[in-house]
Amino acid sequence: SQQGEEDPQALSIQEGENATMNCSYKTSINNLQWYRQNSGRGLVHLILIRSNEREKHSGRLRVTLDTSKKSSSLLITASRAADTASYFCAIDTGGFKTIFGAGTRLFVKA
Amino acid sequence: DAGVIQSPRHEVTEMGQEVTLRCKPISGHNSLFWYRQTMMRGLELLIYFNNNVPIDDSGMPEDRFSAKMPNASFSTLKIQPSEPRDSAVYFCASSLGLGPLTDTQYFGPGTRLTVL
Numbered sequence: 001s002q003q004g005e006e007d008p009q010a011l012s013i014q015e016g017e018n019a020t021m022n023c024s025y026k027t028s029i030n031n032l033q034w035y036r037q038n039s040g041r042g043l044v045h046l047i048l049i050r051s052n053e054r055e056k057h058s059g060r061l062r063v064t065l066d067t068s069k070k071s072s073s074l075l076i077t078a079s080r081a082a083d084t085a086s087y088f089c090a091i092d093t094g095g096f097k098t099i100f101g102a103g104t105r106l107f108v109k110a
Numbered sequence: 111d112a113g114v115i116q117s118p119r120h121e122v123t124e125m126g127q128e129v130t131l132r133c134k135p136i137s138g139h140n141s142l143f144w145y146r147q148t149m150m151r152g153l154e155l156l157i158y159f160n161n162n163v164p165i166d167d168s169g170m171p172e173d174r175f176s177a178k179m180p181n182a183s184f185s186t187l188k189i190q191p192s193e194p195r196d197s198a199v200y201f202c203a204s205s206l207g208l209g210p211l212t213d214t215q216y217f218g219p220g221t222r223l224t225v226l
Contacts (some may be wrong), residue, residue, distance in 0.1 A: 033214060041219060041220070042114075042203075042217030042218055042219050042220050043153075043201070043203075043215075043217045044217070045214040045215065045216070048214055088153065090215075092213070098143075098155075098213070098215060099155070100145075100152070100153045100155075101152075102152040102153075103152065103153075
């Protein structure tokens, strides 16, 4: 499968802790994106990292990309209850098609 | 901008009936995507269009599914006849369509389809 595979499938942490989610893929990519989905809603784009970038930050989010290992990680620092959602990585192998993984369900306990 | 608009938000129908889902992409976006999401199969790309032309429909599960994009501001996904296994949330998304280095997708709120 070309799609990204997130790990872990589910994660439960206390508010204030950091949350780390990983994504592995099997093919070469142009970019990798992370999305968030709140229950019952559509996906919302969080951050895009290009294949020639190694790290990117956006607020409390930090994304790393290791193309040699074909993996990416999403770190959410100082998590909040509002961060409770599913998080998806999506890989772009070319053209206009983005392939989504199965997602990590994050639950942040207040 | 209002974002991607989908209608209806909820649809309950009986097996064998025709179902039409509608999507209005963000103005100025050139690419449009239809996805299906279920607990068992996750998020599946069904078809995507660029400049109103279907580029890849390999994700369309069966001939019962068809999609059209008659103009830049409207697309439909039709299921005829519908079956209970088609029950899912169907998302429409759009993007600028400028290419893989810049594209992010903007998702609509989804249509929750239940086929009895």
